[in-house]
Amino acid sequence: MSTESKTTKSLLLLSVVFTTLAAGFLASPSSQPAKQNISLVDTNFLDKSTWRRSYADLVKAKEDLSDFDCYACHEKNKPPPLRYDAEQHLIVPKEHPDIVMHHGSHERNNNCYNCHNESNLELFQTRDKHELKLADSAPLCGSCHGPTYRDWEAGIHGRTSGYWDRSLGAMDRKLCVNCHNPHSPKFPGRKPAPGPHPLREVETARGTPGRSGSDLHAAVNDPLASSPQSLRPGVPRAEAH
Amino acid sequence: MSAPNPNSPCSGSTNMDRRSFLRTSAVLTTGLAALAASLKPLMEMEDFPTAERFMQKYYKEMTPADMDKVLARITNEVEKQYGLRPHVRDYKPMDGVEFVYCLNLTRCIGCRKCVHACVAENNQSRNPEIQYIRVLKMPHGSLDIEKAEHNYDPAQVPEKGFFYMPVQCQQCKNPPCVKVCPVHATWQESDGITVIDYDWCIGCRYCEAACPYWARRFNFTKPEIPKERLNPEMSYLGNRPRRQGVMEKCHFCIQRTRQGKYPACLEVCPAGARKFGNILDPNSEVSQILRTKRVFIQLKEEIGTSPRFFYYFDV
Numbered sequence: 001m002s003t004e005s006k007t008t009k010s011l012l013l014l015s016v017v018f019t020t021l022a023a024g025f026l027a028s029p030s031s032q033p034a035k036q037n038i039s040l041v042d043t044n045f046l047d048k049s050t051w052r053r054s055y056a057d058l059v060k061a062k063e064d065l066s067d068f069d070c071y072a073c074h075e076k077n078k079p080p081p082l083r084y085d086a087e088q089h090l091i092v093p094k095e096h097p098d099i100v101m102h103h104g105s106h107e108r109n110n111n112c113y114n115c116h117n118e119s120n121l122e123l124f125q126t127r128d129k130h131e132l133k134l135a136d137s138a139p140l141c142g143s144c145h146g147p148t149y150r151d152w153e154a155g156i157h158g159r160t161s162g163y164w165d166r167s168l169g170a171m172d173r174k175l176c177v178n179c180h181n182p183h184s185p186k187f188p189g190r191k192p193a194p195g196p197h198p199l200r201e202v203e204t205a206r207g208t209p210g211r212s213g214s215d216l217h218a219a220v221n222d223p224l225a226s227s228p229q230s231l232r233p234g235v236p237r238a239e240a241h
Numbered sequence: 242m243s244a245p246n247p248n249s250p251c252s253g254s255t256n257m258d259r260r261s262f263l264r265t266s267a268v269l270t271t272g273l274a275a276l277a278a279s280l281k282p283l284m285e286m287e288d289f290p291t292a293e294r295f296m297q298k299y300y301k302e303m304t305p306a307d308m309d310k311v312l313a314r315i316t317n318e319v320e321k322q323y324g325l326r327p328h329v330r331d332y333k334p335m336d337g338v339e340f341v342y343c344l345n346l347t348r349c350i351g352c353r354k355c356v357h358a359c360v361a362e363n364n365q366s367r368n369p370e371i372q373y374i375r376v377l378k379m380p381h382g383s384l385d386i387e388k389a390e391h392n393y394d395p396a397q398v399p400e401k402g403f404f405y406m407p408v409q410c411q412q413c414k415n416p417p418c419v420k421v422c423p424v425h426a427t428w429q430e431s432d433g434i435t436v437i438d439y440d441w442c443i444g445c446r447y448c449e450a451a452c453p454y455w456a457r458r459f460n461f462t463k464p465e466i467p468k469e470r471l472n473p474e475m476s477y478l479g480n481r482p483r484r485q486g487v488m489e490k491c492h493f494c495i496q497r498t499r500q501g502k503y504p505a506c507l508e509v510c511p512a513g514a515r516k517f518g519n520i521l522d523p524n525s526e527v528s529q530i531l532r533t534k535r536v537f538i539q540l541k542e543e544i545g546t547s548p549r550f551f552y553y554f555d556v
Contacts, residue, residue, distance in 0.1 A: 004261055011268045018275030025281045038368045040467065041357045048358075048508050147556070155526040156533075157555075159513040161503060164525070165335075168501030179513065187512065189397035193353035196391065197370045 038197050045193040050159060050178035056135040057178070068134060070121035079118035082111065102184035115140060115182070141176045152176070299425070300438045300478075308477070311440075315481055322482070323468050331477040332499035334432035340493055341433070341520040341527040342504075342550045343537070344407065348514035351376055351398040351405030355506035355515065359409075362494060362505035363480040364472055366464030373458065373491040374409040374506060384538075409506075410435065410456035410491035411540060411548030418448035418457060427488070433549050434493050436478040444486040453541050454548075457490045493517070520549075527551075 058065060066072070073095065074080055083091045090110040092099050103109045112118075117125040124132040126143035142149025151157035155171070159179060163169030179187065293314050298307055312329045319327045356374045365371040377389035381402055389406070399405065416435050419427055426441035427448055449457040463485045475481040479495035494504035498517070507515040518525035530553060531537065537553035 004257070004265070008261075008265060008268055011265075011272050015268060015272040015275050018272060018279045022275055022278030022281065025279065035368055038370055040367060040470065041360070045354050045357045046361050046509065051511060151555070154529045154533075156516065156530050157513065159510070160526070161508045163501045164498070164503050164518045165501030174513075179511070187350065189399060190350070190352055190511075191396065192351060192394065192398045193357050195353065195394055196356075196372055196375065 036197060041194060048161065050174050051188075052178055052181065054135075054175045054177045055137070056175060059135055068122070074121055077119070079113075080121075082113075084110075100184045102186070103182065137182070138176055141182075294440060297440055299441065301428075312477065315475075315477070319475070319482060323466070323471050325468060325471055325473055327471075327473040327475045327481075329475040329477065329481055330496070332479075332495055334430045334434070335499060337521055338519045339431075339433045339521050340412070340498060340549065341518065341531075342412070342493070343516040343527050343530045344550070344552050345514040345516070345555060346404055346406060346552050347554045347556075348512045349376075349405045349407060350512050350514075351378060351393070351400075351403075352511060354509045354511060355407055358505045358509035359491070359494075361470060362472055362497070363492075364466055364475070364482050365458075365489070366460065366462075366466060366483075367470070368465045369462055371458045371460070371464070371489065373456070373489075374407050375455070377406045377408060378403050379406060406552065407506075408454060408456070408540065409550070410493075411454050411546065411550040412491075412493060414547035414549065415545060417451040417453065417546060421447040421451040423447065432499070434495060434498075435490075436492055436495070437488055437490065438478065439481070439483050439487045439489070442487040444488065446488065448488055453544055453546060457488050459488055460485050 117123040124140045132140050159174040162172045315329050378393045379389045427437045429435045476496035507517050516526045518527040534553045537551045539548045
């Protein structure tokens with residue numbers, strides 16, 4: 001009889017264990033962590049095109065080039081006069097509203113004819129009076145920016161796309177003006193793409209020492225979270241600009 | 242075993258009365274029901290390996306015919322799951338090629354476009370989010386990763402006084418992750434890319450712990466990719482969809498670079514900060530950068546991993 005009662009006892013004990021486990025599993029709706037609401041990234045951030053189109057691109061795409069017909073407004077053989085304000089800043093005529101002259105520090109490059117050819121506005125000219133076509137702007141930039149031009153020719157500076165292996169396909173090297181506005185060449189700022197979402201949101205504030213066990217997964221996918229300098233969204237930023 | 246069990250209900254009525262039989266049966270039934278209920282998490286498992294996948298050979302031992310069968314299986318699995326017939330290939334390393342990545346820290350503006358181009362190209366899970374590239378923001382004049390921030394979200398980048406450092410798999414020459422793998426599911430190929438066989442990985446995450454660059458990601462849950470965002474150009478060791486419970490990481494876009502193309506993160510970079518190529522070709526961009534640029538660093542070079550990923554500065 002003692003064997004039978006032992007068996008019954010152990011079976012009962014096991015039943016209690018299994019029932020507890022089952023209750024535990026049923027209480028939590030899924031063994032998978034709750035899904036966060038992460039929206040898909042805006043496809044604009046996946047766009048591979050350059051932010052400017054060069055004159056060469058427009059010619060290639062056979063687009064409207066009437067904007068580049070200088071002598072629709074200007075008179076031939078009569079260089080347009082340059083006007084300066086009291087502080088010797090170039091006054092850009094209101095007929096060219098898209099031009100903001102900001103090439104070179106300290107406003108030193110404030111003469112249109114440093115690059116444009118005054119006797120033929122449909123051409124460029126370098127400082128040593130070499131004439132260049134509008135589509136051939138890179139050597140014009142290179143006439144001042146020598147080291148950068150050398151790097152660009154080697155593919156070190158600037159954007160490339162296509163094939164690294166030239167035997168399998170062509171490498172497309174973008175022009176200076178695909179990224180830099182020649183009148184204001186500093187690279188413009190832009191909105192960054194969304195930052196990372198940790199697997200589970202971590203509620204950490206600056207100086208909070210403890211981390212609960214439920215944050216373990218987040219810590220794995222987010223090693224910098226434990227660093228006190230790491231700033232979470234919504235936490236006031238000390239070095240804000 | 243030869244003697245009849247005295248507790249068994251069919252052993253006769255000598256040792257068991259009606260009451261104890263009923264009690265034992267009731268307890269047994271309750272126990273079995275409870276056992277079944279406690280196995281609920283198993284019922285949620287959808288991804289039971291098929292016999293084909295279970296019997297699959299080790300990658301390096303597969304013949305081309307074996308690989309064709311495996312690729313056909315993957316094609317069917319992806320089509321069944323996403324309703325889209327992918328183009329899955331197994332690209333082998335090219336002869337005389339060793340890949341190197343160079344990243345110009347002076348040019349990087351921290352826009353994170355590379356992060357999302359990588360996710361789109363390599364079919365990473367969108368929810369939960371898995372990203373191979375993490376962009377660190379650091380104050381000028383320092384290179385202290387402990388002080389780096391990666392959750393920055395200003396109206397505009399770059400911010401004055403800061404620089405940005407994207408970190409991804411460094412494709413080490415001496416990779417600690419490969420050494421710790423207990424099943425040889427990750428290894429270094431002849432072109433320098435450290436790859437993972439997702440069908441061989443057991444998900445122990447030793448490699449994740451071993452990596453000093455935090456480059457490896459684990460699929461804690463079933464990856465979720467919207468059908469319209471799935472990239473159908475796939476490779477076996479690269480961007481084919483992963484399962485729950487396997488590791489993944491940057492593989493220099495195997496499906497692109499082994500066909501001679503640039504990786505996706507390079508193509509999308511608006512600042513031209515990323516440069517990629519064959520270090521064995523003296524005329525490649527990366528060879529010229531390492532030859533002519535004045536300063537370049539390998540991240541944590543003092544630990545001897547010898548990364549194939551170089552950060553440099555220029556004027």
